[in-house]
Amino acid sequence: MQFSHSDAIWQVFPELAAGVLHAEGIHAAADVEEAVASFSAIAEARLAEAQESEFPEIQAWRRGFSRMGLKPTQYRCASEALLRRFRQERTLPRLHPLIDLCNSISLAFAIPVAVFDAGKIAGDLQVRHATGHETYLTFGGESEHPEQDEVIFADDEGRAHARRWTNRQSGLSAVRETTASVLIVAEALHAGAGEDTGRLIATLADALASRWPVTAATATLTRASPRFEFHV
Numbered sequence: 001m002q003f004s005h006s007d008a009i010w011q012v013f014p015e016l017a018a019g020v021l022h023a024e025g026i027h028a029a030a031d032v033e034e035a036v037a038s039f040s041a042i043a044e045a046r047l048a049e050a051q052e053s054e055f056p057e058i059q060a061w062r063r064g065f066s067r068m069g070l071k072p073t074q075y076r077c078a079s080e081a082l083l084r085r086f087r088q089e090r091t092l093p094r095l096h097p098l099i100d101l102c103n104s105i106s107l108a109f110a111i112p113v114a115v116f117d118a119g120k121i122a123g124d125l126q127v128r129h130a131t132g133h134e135t136y137l138t139f140g141g142e143s144e145h146p147e148q149d150e151v152i153f154a155d156d157e158g159r160a161h162a163r164r165w166t167n168r169q170s171g172l173s174a175v176r177e178t179t180a181s182v183l184i185v186a187e188a189l190h191a192g193a194g195e196d197t198g199r200l201i202a203t204l205a206d207a208l209a210s211r212w213p214v215t216a217a218t219a220t221l222t223r224a225s226p227r228f229e230f231h232v
Contacts, residue, residue: 001121003183004227006128009151013064017193018221019201021184022118022230023214028177030097030211036104043086043107052083057110060190061166068151070164077166078112096175101207102184109200111188112166114153118181118232120173123156125183127165136160139171153185181232194220 003020010016052058058080062072076084086092086107094100099115106113116125132148135158144163146152151165161170166187175182186200198220205216219228 001118001232002124002227002229003185004124004126005221006126008129009127010223010226012067013189014223015060015189015191015193016223017188017197019186019197019218020221020228021201021204021208021216021218022182022228023184023208023212023216024181024232025214026098026175026180026182026212028096028179032097032101032104032207032211035207035211036100039101039104039108040086040091043083043104043110044090046110047083047087052080052087052110055083055110056190057188057193057196058083060188060193061112064189065164065167068165070167075164075167078114078169079106079110079166082106083110096177096179097211098179098182099175101211102204105200105204105207106186109186109196111186111196111200113200113204114162114166114169114185114187115175116153116161116169116173116183116185117175117179118173118183118230119179121155121161121183121232122159125153125155125161127151127153130154130160134158134160136163137170137172139174141171183230194222 061077065072102113130146130150136144152160153162
């Protein structure tokens with residue numbers, strides 16, 4: 001299997017940097033509370049200095065959403081939505097150890113982190129513009145069609161695993177208790193995005209290895225090296 005961004009995405013967003021990770025052997029019994037608390041503390045300290053809307057990582061995604069023709073305060077990237085909720089409630093709901101860990105790392109880095117059940121992806125997965133014919137399954141079980149030219153994560157069967165790029169994932173490939181194989185993608189547009197996404201993925205790989213019996217395959221994607229091969 002392969003993960004990539006389309007040439008058209010790189011043309012419109014040449015500043016994009018993405019870190020990717022694939023791991024097998026995930027289960028729902030891992031204890032991540034200490035790590036979640038540590039990463040959450042980083043976010044809390046940063047939020048004490050400024051609101052998330054002032055972070056350069058978030059500002060870059062807001063500009064990116066505007067470039068896609070979306071109102072940034074209506075459609076927020078995943079990390080902004082998490083930081084906003086965390087600032088208001090000082091905690092996030094516990095969903096699954098891997099999701100809890102990735103959400104806390106997303107808070108600490110202010111970078112969107114998408115976690116997919118790789119077993120639910122048909123063929124390759126690409127971030128590209130929608131044709132308007134793809135299908136998207138909501139968490140409520142309803143089927144939608146992304147708008148034409150909307151940026152989505154699409155597999156070879158035309159199923160959208162995320163809408164509006166880093167805004168909303170699909171219920172189809174959400175991590176559940178039965179999930180064993182995962183693809184994790186972190187994307188950023190700010191100055192220094194390449195270094196930061198690389199650090200994020202390295203941090204995540206270390207955290208995974210200390211809590212699950214996994215050896216993760218990782219890569220940092222750029223326009224010059226845009227593809228990640230992995231096996232499920």
